[in-house]
Amino acid sequence: MTATIEPEVRMGKRARAKEANRKAILEAARVVFARIGYEATNIRDIIRETDLASGTFYNYFKSKEEVFEALANDSVARFRPLLQKVREEAKDLESYLYAAFSAYFTFLAEENDDAIQGGAPHMSLIGVRVDTPEMQTVSEEIAADLEIVMDKVGLGKLDIDYITAAAIGMAREMGDHMLQRRPVDPKGATEFAAKFTLAGIEELAKSSH
Amino acid sequence: MTATIEPEVRMGKRARAKEANRKAILEAARVVFARIGYEATNIRDIIRETDLASGTFYNYFKSKEEVFEALANDSVARFRPLLQKVREEAKDLESYLYAAFSAYFTFLAEENDDAIQGGAPHMSLIGVRVDTPEMQTVSEEIAADLEIVMDKVGLGKLDIDYITAAAIGMAREMGDHMLQRRPVDPKGATEFAAKFTLAGIEELAKSSH
Amino acid sequence: MTATIEPEVRMGKRARAKEANRKAILEAARVVFARIGYEATNIRDIIRETDLASGTFYNYFKSKEEVFEALANDSVARFRPLLQKVREEAKDLESYLYAAFSAYFTFLAEENDDAIQGGAPHMSLIGVRVDTPEMQTVSEEIAADLEIVMDKVGLGKLDIDYITAAAIGMAREMGDHMLQRRPVDPKGATEFAAKFTLAGIEELAKSSH
Amino acid sequence: MTATIEPEVRMGKRARAKEANRKAILEAARVVFARIGYEATNIRDIIRETDLASGTFYNYFKSKEEVFEALANDSVARFRPLLQKVREEAKDLESYLYAAFSAYFTFLAEENDDAIQGGAPHMSLIGVRVDTPEMQTVSEEIAADLEIVMDKVGLGKLDIDYITAAAIGMAREMGDHMLQRRPVDPKGATEFAAKFTLAGIEELAKSSH
DNA sequence: CATGAATGAGCATTCATTCAT
């Protein structure tokens, strides 16, 4: 019986080093963006955080923007499946909201774990205050989800665009605050946001007939 | 009887020119910040927008940060009276929320009038969310107020930090959407946000004892 | 009676300094191009030759190409009047050829005087081995001139394009060699080239009927 | 009797691959030099034109200069027999000049055949005249030959340096023009140049005693 | 005070060269 060989193991040393360097740059970028902010960051800051030489950066990315994009894509790629699961398992509006906020706040907390350990003064950029096309996609997915769910429970006539905006804005801003607190408490934030949003929606529903 | 003398009249020619230059720089900075975002703006961009020489900038401000500060202070100076009135006239949480959201959305609509006309993207060049000095300051003012009001109406035991975060996040995100709609409708946004927030807070109050 | 005031004198100190800096950069560029060749020259080499700072270069020129262009334009602008005079004063083919070669070799010697003093190992680029649009214009002027002159003396049926090419090629290549010799002797080169060319043309004329 | 063994056949597989790589690099360099000029070419440009890796370049050449040299030597190797024949068969100055110019213009036309087909600009990208290794070497060979021949026919007292310069300059400049004409006509150019040069030299000889 | 040219530190980017695989 032949052992299953993992892709990483199949790669030569060179390929593995390449992969590792790419990851090192991405990770360094994530840390530096969190520490001093995206705009203030320059490429030297990023490579200084690795043990690579300056020219090496350009073997992997053309610009700061491209690292950012990669980081954002990565975040979204990891977040989307969670959202998918939420969507499938939601029974009603309440369970959807709880699950969605929980997914978001938990993801955010995990995503920023390193930054938090390192005492990053700048709040997380990736995934929070950033509108990449991908992030917008996630927003739109949530909006679509909400529309479906709300339709199903007979609330389709409400202003879903504003409701989504309210929920997303709430999540973003609360996310920043959540990350400032110790201990970081995604559960509490979820409880708060879900309850708050649910009440808001119900109130709007009541006054709309 | 001493005649009331307007500040401008009291000033000499020199002082008036000085004041005008200061204003020109501030206005230029406001325009450029709105156009390309605070971080992306450099001092040359600002003075290029005026008919002044680069050195002149330093007679008035030490840095981009200082202009930002001044612009923010200016916003506060213009916004504070409105907020003062809101605070004074608010009888309860409901009336405060309505008035505060109304002040915010109206301010936002007016503040972005030029930008909308000029087709300025206002924020999010590519990806990074930019807060103009105005918005940042206004948000902070409201946060402070909200805390006071909630305390006064006996809701001080709630998680006021999260509540203000929720309200501000909601306002910010909804603000973007409001500015996209035609006609721009601060009244509608106010109605929506106030009702939503009030219901949220009441729900939290209910479940907290 | 008011003294005639020279433009230079009318300029303020600032304007004069500006003019001087521009000239300093051009002169430095000419020297460095001659010393190490156009392609090998970088902008730091040029400014190092002046007592200016690196950034100052960009107050005057956008690139190495632009300095080159300015230098070339300058050369042409100073050469064209000489050619004009040659054209007007030429009585026949012989006198035209002598005058034109003389103008060229003399101009070349003067142009490269500094470079020669400095022991420049690289032969002159400006005006010799370079085809700027302007240099081409000069070539075309010479070609047109030759055509007119040759027509006048009844040699219009010859291959004037090749004759011009031959004369210009000869001048270019001989120019390089002339600059290597000590003393630099434009008279000798002129004598040689004119005689040579004249004989060549006459031979062609003879065998063309 | 030993069979004549071709070099290629004598080599092992390894050596043949080696030879092929060397040739690939040389050919790539020739193409790129012709396309963008020697100075503007960098090593990456050359290896990109092959299917070899960058490091491989250094197994064959130490620098761009060395490739140039090799290319030039190659040209010489191909051109020298022609020139050898010219030298041997020349009975007098006239026949030498005809044969030499013919060799040069023919070689030039053939050498530029690909470039003409491929629409390569060959030289003068913008402004700076570029000599391919081939041309430079050929010129030098002819110069050396001419000196010998002139000496042999008793014209050694003339200014041979200037004469060769004149002949070479003429050939170069006329070569450009020849390549522009259709059809490309080395014969015509040869006739013109030889006649012209011969007359020039004779005139100089006459006036030198 | 206004001016705007000079400054030079700082950043992005390229590229010849090396070397582990």
Next chain:
DNA sequence: GATGAATGAATGCTCATTCAT
């Protein structure tokens, strides 16, 4: 001997800041 990623010195260029006029 081939590979191609890593290296880091070198270069082009920007921009906040100063200062003589």
